[in-house]
Amino acid sequence: MWPIIQIELFKIYKRPRTYIAFGAIAALILVIQMGLKIDGEAYAAFLMKDINDTLTVDGKVLNGYLICYILLQLLLVHVPLLVALIAADMLSGEANLGTLRLLFTTPYSRTQWVLAKFVAASLYTILLLIWLAFLALFLSMWIFGTDDLFLMKSNYVVLIQEQDVFWRYLGAFVFASFSLLTVAALGFLMSSLANNSIGPIVATISAIVFFTILSTLNIPLFNVVKPYLFTTHMNNWKEFFDIQVNESNDAITGSILNVAKIKNSILVLTVHIGLFVGASIWIMKKKDILS
Amino acid sequence: MSMSVIKVQALSKTFGALKAVDQLSFEVEAGQVYGFLGQNGSGKSTTIRMLLSLIHPSEGKIEIFGKSLIGHRSAILEQIGAVIERPDLYPYLTAQEHLTLFAKLRKQKISAAKIEATLSQVGLLARAHDKVQTYSLGMKQRLGIGIALLHDPALIILDEPTNGLDPQGIADIRQLIKSLSKDQGKTVLVSSHLLSEIEQIATHILIIHQGKKMAEGPTSSLLDPNKTIVQIKTLDDQDAKQKLMDSAYRANILERSEGLYLSIPKLDIPGLNTFLVASNIALLSLESKNSLEDYFLQLTSTY
Numbered sequence: 001m002w003p004i005i006q007i008e009l010f011k012i013y014k015r016p017r018t019y020i021a022f023g024a025i026a027a028l029i030l031v032i033q034m035g036l037k038i039d040g041e042a043y044a045a046f047l048m049k050d051i052n053d054t055l056t057v058d059g060k061v062l063n064g065y066l067i068c069y070i071l072l073q074l075l076l077v078h079v080p081l082l083v084a085l086i087a088a089d090m091l092s093g094e095a096n097l098g099t100l101r102l103l104f105t106t107p108y109s110r111t112q113w114v115l116a117k118f119v120a121a122s123l124y125t126i127l128l129l130i131w132l133a134f135l136a137l138f139l140s141m142w143i144f145g146t147d148d149l150f151l152m153k154s155n156y157v158v159l160i161q162e163q164d165v166f167w168r169y170l171g172a173f174v175f176a177s178f179s180l181l182t183v184a185a186l187g188f189l190m191s192s193l194a195n196n197s198i199g200p201i202v203a204t205i206s207a208i209v210f211f212t213i214l215s216t217l218n219i220p221l222f223n224v225v226k227p228y229l230f231t232t233h234m235n236n237w238k239e240f241f242d243i244q245v246n247e248s249n250d251a252i253t254g255s256i257l258n259v260a261k262i263k264n265s266i267l268v269l270t271v272h273i274g275l276f277v278g279a280s281i282w283i284m285k286k287k288d289i290l291s
Numbered sequence: 292m293s294m295s296v297i298k299v300q301a302l303s304k305t306f307g308a309l310k311a312v313d314q315l316s317f318e319v320e321a322g323q324v325y326g327f328l329g330q331n332g333s334g335k336s337t338t339i340r341m342l343l344s345l346i347h348p349s350e351g352k353i354e355i356f357g358k359s360l361i362g363h364r365s366a367i368l369e370q371i372g373a374v375i376e377r378p379d380l381y382p383y384l385t386a387q388e389h390l391t392l393f394a395k396l397r398k399q400k401i402s403a404a405k406i407e408a409t410l411s412q413v414g415l416l417a418r419a420h421d422k423v424q425t426y427s428l429g430m431k432q433r434l435g436i437g438i439a440l441l442h443d444p445a446l447i448i449l450d451e452p453t454n455g456l457d458p459q460g461i462a463d464i465r466q467l468i469k470s471l472s473k474d475q476g477k478t479v480l481v482s483s484h485l486l487s488e489i490e491q492i493a494t495h496i497l498i499i500h501q502g503k504k505m506a507e508g509p510t511s512s513l514l515d516p517n518k519t520i521v522q523i524k525t526l527d528d529q530d531a532k533q534k535l536m537d538s539a540y541r542a543n544i545l546e547r548s549e550g551l552y553l554s555i556p557k558l559d560i561p562g563l564n565t566f567l568v569a570s571n572i573a574l575l576s577l578e579s580k581n582s583l584e585d586y587f588l589q590l591t592s593t594y
Binding site: 004006015016097098099101104105109286288289 | 340343344345346347364365366368369371373375376377379380381382383384388392393395396397398438
């Protein structure tokens with residue numbers, strides 16, 4: 001199957017649309033970094049204004065680690081939309097171009113083609129995430145330096161020592177890859193249902209918005225299904241930044257408060273990926289290629 | 292005995308209430324150039340797509356190279372090259388890139404020299420490194436044919452291969468198909484709306500209408516001078532028809548929704564003319580129609 005994966009990767013590489021997502025992420029991150037570089041101290045003061053009387057933080061609050069956290073909070077909501085641009089076009093775009101019949105009259109089976117396309121879309125998604133990590137983490141570390149990570153959660157603060165932060169980002173990016181691959185798989189499923197490019201992209205984005213709202217609403221009826229919705233779990237990369245404390249309320253280095261929650265989220269997302277890709281294969285195998 | 296390259300038995304395809312292909316059976320033997328004729332919507336493309344496993348048949352059996360398409364799809368498609376309707380390609384890739392990519396999909400190694408030779412064969416060598424989005428429809432069609440021929444297939448299926456080509460391009464494709472069959476022994480299944488093209492290249496013809504087989508046979512037999520179709524135009528067709536019904540020509544009258552047609556040997560036309568004049572039929576014209584197009588139109592217009 002490697003030759004057809006290579007072909008799919010080559011097509012992604014040659015398509016102008018591929019680079020929109022890379023360009024959008026770079027532009028957003030660089031603009032935010034520039035803004036924080038110029039006016040970061042005022043922003044940090046604004047963040048700290050409510051706790052300045054009760055807590056004194058030594059060192060540099062606005063460091064590369066905090067910038068990366070701010071960027072991830074902002075971008076990991078929007079990156080799925082960029083992933084949908086490519087993933088939701090993988091099958092329907094070919095149907096729209098009429099090239100699906102070129103592919104499906106080769107000796108490779110439809111299952112092989114669908115899997116190859118999903119592997120290619122997944123590699124694209126991971127490359128996008130690596131690009132995001134490079135700009136948001138490494139570039140921020142280079143521009144702003146590193147220090148302890150000070151996070152203000154809704155009703156508590158978290159202080160993670162500098163040497164205990166980097167691996168958490170690695171974990172968060174690995175987790176984010178599961179979230180984005182779920183979006184890619186959903187886009188793929190939508191793509192298998194249509195013969196045009198725009199419909200599946202819009203449908204994927206709409207589905208993400210719809211399920212995100214369901215995941216966010218605190219209504220008893222929806223609470224039953226919430227644990228099974230992929231959108232409930234997509235943002236749980238933040239769990240890597242909740243840390244256990246000992247009896248004296250000191251942070252335990254190297255700990256994560258709720259490892260089980262992360263494991264459960266990865267399981268739910270993986271099951272969704274499997275279901276979405278499996279359904280795509282089933283649909284494409286049954287489909288008459290009329291375009 | 293010739294081997295059947297394609298054997299189709301009682302093939303049907305239904306889309307909702309529409310029966311696109313209805314109990315179609317035919318055989319294509321090795322080395323034939325098999326012309327597949329039908330009006331738009333007659334079921335030609337649906338049949339071709341079923342042969343290529345793009346559409347799932349509702350009923351019937353397809354055997355290619357003596358093997359059932361179900362169960363041997365991969366091995367069968369390895370030996371087929373096809374252009375289906377429009378030459379749809381990737382606009383952001385060049386001709387060279389297209390051929391390089393599709394070369395990777397075949398079991399046998401296809402060399403760079405073979406890719407270059409194919410580009411040359413379809414007349415795209417000079418534009419090999421230009422993106423397809425800059426190509427004319429004819430150039431895209433030729434590239435599609437290049438992709439179909441790249442792996443040296445035993446069976447070539449061409450659906451409307453002369454679409455968008457200029458007269459020279461059409462002549463080139465005609466020559467190419469003849470050469471593939473005659474010089475290389477390839478089997479070619481070709482459909483076209485240009486019936487005159489089919490008439491010039493096909494050794495066998497299948498005519499399909501509303502999903503059903505109307506006629507099939509060697510081109511020479513369908514165009515047999517002994518089966519010349521004659522159209523008679525008179526001032527009073529009813530009277531003329533009645534007089535013919537009462538004569539020895541009764542068995543030669545063809546039932547048509549409009550006009551008066553007879554199927555008679557070419558050498559009998561003067562005798563028919565004499566009979567019409569002797570019978571005081573006010574004759575306006577007597578025209579023999581022995582081209583495939585006339586045959587095709589007459590055959591399909593009665594249904």
